[in-house]
């Protein structure tokens with residue numbers, strides 16, 4: 576599959592805010608790899624978490640699946656039998672491409688895709704749930720209810736893999752991490768205009784929280800163990816075990 580280069584914001588645009596539309600879906604694999612530090616490492620380790628936690632006769636969920644990268648990563652790690660992976664996204668453009676993407680890659684686990692809102696999607700019999708850079712796009716007042724719904728649908732011993740962009744209480748730390756992230760984007764070929772246009776378009780669309788906000792909420796929901804297992808600047812990945 577040919578990877579299209581993300582140059583969506585290379586020219587001045589009057590588009591006000593970011594959305595997962597057809598244009599974004601076309602360039603998404605390039606966009607996320609050049610914009611999110613640690614993304615590839617998270618996918619590689621998603622397979623390892625799947626090998627460790629997924630048990631026979633259970634379901635796995637990829638919530639906000641985009642083009643299905645996390646579903647394919649889970650599938651490559653699963654050794655249990657009779658497992659189904661369910662991918663959900665509310666962007667029709669993403670899901671259309673996701674179908675092609677999933678078909679183009681070899682995978683041994685059944686993957687079903689649904690167009691829908693993850694906020695009220697039923698979760699059942701789950702041994703693994705992935706929220707890979709998706710919770711940050713959900714309205715803040717809805718985040719706890721979404722995580723509670725996931726927790727309710729998980730089997731004891733199952734794992735939630737939650738990756739997010741975060742912010743920091745200290746303004747100095749916050750600015751440092753933003754600067755380091757922008758340097759990462761420059762090194763990946765994005766111009767100052769691309770970086771600043773994307774930043775203002777994501778304002779109020781991607782709302783980050785602190786690591787402490789995340790861990791406190793996971794604890795209050797009832798997860799028995801939770802850790803941040805990866806951090807690169809202001810991008811982290813956590814696991815939480817029911």
Ligand SMILES: C[S@@+](CC[C@H](N)C(=O)[O-])C[C@H]1O[C@@H](n2cnc3c(N)ncnc32)[C@H](O)[C@@H]1O
Pocket residue numbers: 595607638639640641642643644645663664665666669691692693694706707708709712713
């Ligand atoms: C940053 S992308 C996720 C990347 C993907 N998980 C991966 O591993 O490559 C966020 C995705 O969440 C989807 N999304 C955002 N809000 C959603 C919602 N309320 N319900 C379902 N999908 C949602 C977007 O359409 C987008 O495809």
